[in-house]
Amino acid sequence: MLVTTPSPIPRSRKYEPDDLDEPLVMWVHTGTMQLSTDDGRQFRLDAGSGVWLPPHTPHDFWTDPGALVLPLWGLDAPQGSPDEVAGFEVPREAAGTLIDLYPRHAFGYLPGMTGSPLPPELASQALVPSARPPMPRVGPALRVATQLSSRPGLDKSLEEWAAWASCSPNTLRRGFLAQTGMTFARWRQLSRLAHAAELLAAGAPTGLAAAAVGFASRWGFTGAFRAQYGLTPREYSAQRPETVPGVGEPDPMFEPTGEVCQENLMLWVRAGELRAVFDDETWVGCEGDVIWLPAGALIVRAPESAVPLSVLCTECVQLERPRKARFSRAWTDWLLWASVSTNTLARPARHHGFRPRLERPMHAHVIDAFEAQVAVERARRVPMPDHAAARAAATAFLRSVGSASEVESHEVPDDVREVFRRDTGMTFTDWRHAARMRIARGLLQDGHPSGGVARRVGYTRSSNFSRAFSRFHGIGPREFQLLEGPEDHLLVG
Structure with a gap:
């Protein structure tokens, strides 16, 4: 059996x-962390909580199994920051x-990657969500969000966007809700307001900013802007952008002139999109890819x-050329923990x-996971053997899979x-299983119901098929079908 789900976080x-001569923030994303300071104070932090440590604060910490704790340092402490250890709660949307x-x-390995001030609200133990709503990760929701991010004034209805994305309105609605935690209407509203704030910061009049992002009424725009930022557009224009929480954040993509890796660097x-060159060959990594650069x-x-x-x-690792593997969303927490476990204390x-x-x-543990995923991807591609008799056996199976013969x-x-x-690097049994899963993936992408797909690939019980699909792909068939559109963003094909 080919297993692609991550091992538990230890x-x-x-x-x-x-x-540290700078503040340290530790945020508990999952599980529980315990922290003690040299003066005897004890803190127990559960998921959704964080702790602020001023510079030069001796401390120790440990986590329960399954906990993911993200440390942040290199911070520009906002005015009024606590001068002693302080806990705070993180709203879900933040x-x-x-x-x-x-x-x-946490890192300075990438060219152009620099820190930005922590939201000033941390001083009062609260974090404000970013003005820019989170982008969906895959499928029709991602394609629609990308269009709206570049042209926020488009005024199509959800049904019209669903038709444009070649999916049903329910699929698009569920995609936004599952991947961003927001309805389509709420996501579009926040996106429009964020773009309007940028226009206002650049000196655009209120009426022009409102029209550019799709508001039919200047008064409606003023009310929505004030409800989101606590300022009217006119008041906002009179202030520096960086004084408003969540506005004026850095562009999520930078394009430096180029920097050479001094060590072997594995990036998730x-x-x-990540683009690198080695020996005149270009390597491109997209969402979900892990690239190991020499x-x-x-x-x-x-x-x-x-x-x-x-x-x-x-001296630790000898890489002759870059290597790449793709990880499903099921690995998100594990990969974040893997980064923390190799790059922090x-x-x-x-x-x-x-x-x-x-x-x-x-x-x-990181290298082993990468190697295992490379092997699984090789199996997912279902390579055909070169030998005539072996190829005939493979063809016979593909023709008969799911049938009585x-x-x-x-x-x-x-x-x-x-x-x-x-010829294939797999046993005939493992190859047959990989072929079933490849066929199932294609049928699910074409819109066939999970129960029918299960029978088509040889399973008499849908529950057995669901378990096998989840173990192989790291995601259940229904979730896969919900997230995947015509383009296969999630899995290697």
Whole structure:
């Protein structure tokens, strides 16, 4: 069986002492973290909570199994920040903002990646969500959101956008709600207001900004803007953009002139597109890709959401060329934890006090996951064997899969099985399973119901098919069908 779901996140703890001369924020995304300071104070933080640590605050921390804690440092402390350890709560809608801040504040490996001030509201123990609504990740919702982001004044109804995206209105409605936590109407409203704020900051009159983003009435625009930002458009225009929470944030994509990797760098592309060059060959990574770049690779373009998973010297790892694997959304929390576990002081508890001469043993869990995913992707492509007899066996199975005569296609001589393994890298049994899942994926994308797909690929019970599909793809058939449009954004095909 080919398993693509991540292993559980283990218990972590602080690896070694530190003495930061800047503030440190730690935010608990999942699970529970416990923190103690040298003066005896104890903090227990559950998911959705954070803690502010002023500069030079000696402390220790540890997590329960399954906890994902994101540290943020290199912060520009806002005026009025607490001068002692303080906890705060993170509204659900602000979670995406903090996840986006993590790679900007935690690393300096990418050219142009710099920190930005933490929202000033942290001083009063509250975080305000970004003015820009989160982008959907895949499928019709992503395509519609991309169009509206570039042309916010378009006034099509949800039904018209669904027709444009070649999906049903319900599919588009569910896509926005599942991927952004907002209805389509709410997402479009926030997107329009964010674009209007940028126009106002550039000096555009209120009426022009309102019309440009699709508001028919200047008065309606003024009311919506004030409800969102607490200021009228005129009041906002008179102030510096950076004084308004969530407005004037950096462009999520930067294009430096190019920077050469000094070490072997493994990057996870959470969103956007990464482009690198090595030996005159261009490598492109899109959302969900993990690219392992050897020292000497030139990063031409990278999104701010690119998260370093592993940075190792050439003595630790020898890479002859870049490598790439694709991970489903089921891996999101694990990959964020993997980045924290290799790049910060929050290491797996089993590593506490372990100081190898070379860093590779500390990165073994990330490298193993990458190698396993490469192997799974190879299986997903369902390569056909070159040997005539093995190819005939593969063809016979593909013609009979799900039919009454399928069992007959399983009878293959041992010598053919051996050739099959040599040509494809898989046993005949694993190859058949991969072929079933590939056929199922295509049928689901074409809109066939899950129960019918299960029977078509040889399962008598839909529940057995759902479990097998989830184990293989890291996502259930219904969720896959909900998120996937005509273009296969999520899985390698």
